[in-house]
Amino acid sequence: MWSYYNPVEIIFGENKFKEVHSALKNKSYIIITHPEEIFKKYSDELSSSSNPPLSIMTDVQPNPDYKDILELQNKFASINKTVDYILAIGGGSVTDTAKAIAAFRDKQEYLTDFVRNKKNPKVENPIKIIAVPTTSGTSSELTCWATIWDKEKNNKLSLAHKTLYAEKAIIDPSIMIDKPLGLTISTGLDALSHSMESIWNVNANPVSASHAIQASKLVLENLPLLAKDLKNIELRANIARACVHAGLAFSNTKTAIAHNLSYPITLNYGIQHGIACSFTLPIVTRSMIGIDKIAEERLQLIFNDNLENSSLKLSEFMRSLEVPLNLNEIKVPVQEWNNIVDDAFLGERGKNFIGNKDAFISSAKLMGLF
Ligand SMILES: NC(=O)c1ccc[n+]([C@@H]2O[C@H](COP(=O)([O-])OP(=O)(O)OC[C@H]3O[C@@H](n4cnc5c(N)ncnc54)[C@H](O)[C@@H]3O)[C@@H](O)[C@H]2O)c1
Ligand SMILES: [Fe+2]
CATH class of the missing domain: 3.40.50.1970 (Rossmann fold)
Structure with missing residues (x-):
């Protein structure tokens, strides 16, 4: 239903x-x-x-x-x-x-x-x-x-x-043609985050999911090219279209854990929204292994691969865009991070997440967050 x-x-x-x-x-x-x-x-x-x-x-x-x-x-x-x-x-x-x-x-x-x-x-x-x-x-x-x-x-x-x-x-x-590099990357990653967050979400449905898959693929394919060719109108249009699909996806689901983790990081550490809500995406992706068959299948369609490899591909993609991927780079102390995680899983968006805290924490270790 x-x-x-x-x-x-x-x-x-x-x-x-x-x-x-x-x-x-x-x-x-x-x-x-x-x-x-x-x-x-x-x-x-x-x-x-x-x-x-x-x-x-x-x-x-x-x-x-x-x-x-x-x-x-x-x-x-x-x-x-x-x-x-x-x-x-x-x-x-x-x-x-x-x-x-x-x-x-x-x-x-x-x-x-x-x-x-x-x-x-x-x-x-x-x-x-x-x-x-x-x-x-x-x-x-x-x-x-x-x-x-x-x-x-x-x-x-x-x-x-x-x-x-x-x-x-x-x-x-x-x-959007004059958007500088940093803004192009952070906003593109915000759209990717909205898409993926709408898949590991209690409110996901088949229509939101197909928009999310389409949006994610468009961002993964086009954002690295656009980062090297900012005035390319065709690539701009592809990312704008990705953002439409992302909106059509998460307008029906809202966001989930990656967004709840992001808010204190933006408020207290000044990290731009699009970076703050996306640097955990590889970790969350890996934490979804074995959690929910349908969500797993949908995520696999984005990368045409299993979730372990998908999370590594996503890390590589983010690294290629020079996104900070560990706490040292984000400049968040470990104790503070642990508090942020506890709060995020209790928050409204955290409750939209179909995964769990234990899997997230072990995935964070495996993915080199610390
Ligand atoms: N309503 C929602 O569903 C939703 C979802 C995600 C984020 N947000 C919120 O949206 C805000 C972030 O919005 P944003 O990421 O679009 O950035 P923004 O609107 O905050 O703009 C950031 C900067 O980019 C500049 N800018 C905007 N367009 C430009 C262009 N074409 N060329 C050059 N410079 C340009 C602006 O002048 C501004 O200084 C945050 O407050 C975030 O929490 C809302
Ligand atoms: Fe967002």
Whole structure:
């Protein structure tokens, strides 16, 4: 028994950014985007059109923080006009910020109740979102959740609500052509992590799994080539397509243990999300030996090999991208790591994982984590 759901309309292709004009025709909207100069041309194009935005919000930093979103809510409050749509042009940080504003508008008390008082999010009739991703990694354009960080309290929250899917995702690989090497690798590995995490997952189903296998294969085949040829639009498109499949996979399962392990590593050691959530993938892969026949078969399809060899191939792949694979390189002390592992297996995402802690720990030793 299983069900599958994803309501986002996907428009995919080179130079498809122009589709935003017809999508927003006769609608009022604001733009949320990154502050860097390279993004200005997209908001400029809309500002000089016959239907300019009511406001352009550019104060979005990587890993959106509670305090930053409060500031944006102040700005939103000053608009004083009906906002039909939010156009989010950016990476996961922008799309997730757009979701927070769409959900809570100018109601700062709703955001605070959710982030600080641990109440269920009060989401009523959120503003519609059109997402134009500029990275290929989070697939936030295809999920109904957003990661909000509370750096002051050393916390990470997942705002999740079935009304928070974007209405449309306009995925234009040409927008991603200037992504630097580090960001290309870390976001590509985030997509790989979402895919694999959706396979060793209590919520996996045959449709999510076939998207996950397809996504993983595309990342493994294309990311090393793209790392050597960053301006290659065909490779960019392949990775963007991988990210679509990854989103269609994990939008139905959520993530699992590798993501739960990653959050304190990002918060306390400053490791980028895509690296933090992927450096354990070879270990988790090996820990799946003998755990679940169906998951094992699905993982074997990615590498066309048994799981022991698959985990070694995955390590080699990550090494070729210069990803740190042991605690020395990640700079996490062993005692701290042990605490992170204990907490991760108890956390919400950890409970999605169909494997177990003992197998994970022995696999970590075998794979040279220490
Ligand atoms: N909602 C979800 O389902 C989900 C899933 C995974 C991760 N996340 C969250 O998403 C955030 C990370 O998002 P991200 O990895 O997409 O990065 P990001 O949005 O944080 O962007 C990182 C940096 O890359 C720059 N950038 C973005 N696009 C670029 C481009 N085309 N060219 C050059 N520079 C560009 C940005 O200006 C920014 O400085 C984290 O907060 C993470 O926790 C959300
Ligand atoms: Fe992720």
